[in-house]
Amino acid sequence: MAKTLPSSRRKFIKSALGLSSALVLARLAPVWASPLGRSYGELIHSDGPIDLLIEQSPMNVAGKSAFPITLNGSMPGPLIRLREGQRAQLNVTNALKTDTSIHWHGIILPENMDGVPGVSFPGIKPGETFHYEFDVTQNGTYWYHSHSGLQEQVGHLGPLVIEPADGDIGADREHVILLSDWTFEDPHAVYRNLKVAEGYYNYQQRTLSDTFDDIKKQGLADTWKQRSMWNKMRMSSRDILDVTGSFYTYLMNGRDSETNWTALYRPGEKIRLRIINGSAMSFFDFRIPGLEMVVVAADGQPVKPVTVDEFRIGVAETYDVIVQPKDSQPYTFFAESIDRSGYVRGTLATEMGQQAEVPELRPTPERGMDAMGMGMDHDMGSMGATNMDSMAMSHKGHEMASGSMDGMQHQEHAISATRPIAPVIDIKHTKAGHGPGAAMLAENPTSRLNEPGIGLENVNHRVLVYGDLIGAHPWPDEREPERQIELHLTGNMERYMWSFDGVKFSEVDGPVEFHHGERLRLVLVNDTMMDHPIHLHGMWMELENGQYPRPRKHTISLKPSEVVSLQISADAPGSWAFHCHLLYHMKAGMFRVVSVV
């Protein structure tokens, strides 16, 4: 494998190597996650063919013996570094006992190179080598993972970075931060537990003492009203992540918090952090206490810089941020699961062995009535002083007549007045609902693009919202959509059924049809109480968040009872997967094939 690095980079490596000789961590997990960051030549960077060997091998994960799927001996797999404009050639050899595959997440490529067994190709049989070859027409931060069964959960994933054609990454140094969730359990057992025992992994449920606390705080009548709403629905307001930190070991570049993955920097440098959420089931809130982050790309695509202190990263999303520490103190990379059941941290330091204070986990948030899609138009009087802290107010918040306004006022501050409002979409809801596979129907779904999400409503620093994202430049197709397709995200938590429009993948009677060459609007309505990261293969989705240019994404996270609209150019002929990127939701049936004909 030829490593070709521009000479300016070589000089950089020399000086970077001078920083520290310690590479002690490199034996534990991926060698690419070098403390020195980009350009320490252990990553796979090649204009020629890249060979990847997929096998299952014993490895130490978080201090315990595990048996993950490794790629070229590491879990997560090697950092694959390509350059915009090159022709990528990747030979993937399957040394597992079962079929496998690699999907290049977020990459625009021909249908037969997309790596989804049954949709784009037959999969890679044991002992076989599949040759992927495609033109690299984009740059940015992406990742790759198995699209076969539940392999992604056991480590079959890795980072994929594409350098811009001019090689300018807009920073002096870069580090990849790949977040993942590891379980020592067999993923099929995890799936079964979710299926047969609702709440199996949730050790943050409401208990009697929470009810007493609520009564103390807001009185018996209001507590009763609130609890009865949830209990009538037979749902839990603490149902935030299906599999929690009580079972998962969260990893940063394959290392747990104890191991403390460390990235090195020199004061004054501009550092580009490429943050990838390669988890199977976990949304994270990412922050670096004491250091502001300038978001410059979302899902690999450049956005106008936004300065934030924290951002939420849905499963399969990526964000690029620039940080520029002026002093030489260490900083903590803190990725906290959104239900606050756990975290993983790493350190940004000038020397190995340093560490900064690790923040406490924040209290478990609680879903408000907004999650039920009651919207704000409902009679708030009857809801009384509903738990406003947890209720993210939409822009209609000022219509509220009563209740404790504290939480709401915070919210009004948090939402900048300059943020535009996403277009209002009329959605169709049949009163009949979506059948027994859908336990809920968001009667009054709203745009929630300007809300930071559950648990972040009242933090006293800047949190990124989708409404902040502005594309760095206009995209080539400026036509108005000619056609609208509406899909509803549906589920029944009790039986762990997940689907679109109440119909599981195994029961749908055909693909979602896009006409080749058309510009269309895809409207997604979340009729569930969970957040879902929805991923379209093969084509970009331009998020209609009221900004221009629109940001474009490969994965869009929907909050409970949210409606979003996306513009899509159906320019990629063939069959493409379209699914929820929560692994077990996809497995349960929240998956469709989009056919561009």
Place this chain on the structure above:
Amino acid sequence: MKRVKTLTGLLLLGFASVVSAQHAEDDWPEPMKTSLTGQLMIDRLEISQTDNGDNVVTWDAIGWYGGDEKRLYIKTEGENQLNDGEPSELESAEVLASHLIAPFWEFQAGLGLRGSLDSDVNREHYAVFSLFGLAPYRFEIDQSLTVNEDGDIAASLEAEYDLRLTQVSYLQPRLEVAAALTDALDYDRPRGFNSMTLGLRYRYELSREFAPYIGAYWRQSFAKTADLEAARGKDDSEFGMVIGVRMWF
């Protein structure tokens, strides 16, 4: 017959076209495989001491296998009074086909058996229809209607509620009501409400799958049922303490 065949052919054809619409080549695998699953839930396996000093072992178990909508259930309940020299009393052993009719409700139909475990004398065969699921406020409900070979109709209701005290401990009130819509004197079920049992159990999960508990129950027999029991020298009400375990596989 011919029409049936044609219809079946058409159905199969329809099915085939559905399958091929899903992925590009027929010999490719399905991108997402649905899997069947199942569970054996021993909701109660307990020993109770009644206020008459009797010791009774009780079981109450449900097993199911299937997909999201269609499942096969087996349900069994029964008890054995220790040291009374009599065989176990099978309250029910049922096999049911179940269909999900609403997000939280299954309609189930099947066949059942109840009576003494060793003699055929009081063995009763019946058809059973159940509405099984989760009522608003999260009450777990199993209501059944049974019809035996003689046409005797009986109804029963079981309701449980889990009040979460901590993340691993629960207080569980439990209600069981039995009624007969017709006189079935051969089986000691005179028409009317037969009995009601109220229970309260405190359960502690050592793991999600294994949770020992302690508790108490109170059973009251009504009207003619009470008379029948009085004739046998039994009280019309009974109180007992229980210790047991809830487990599933």
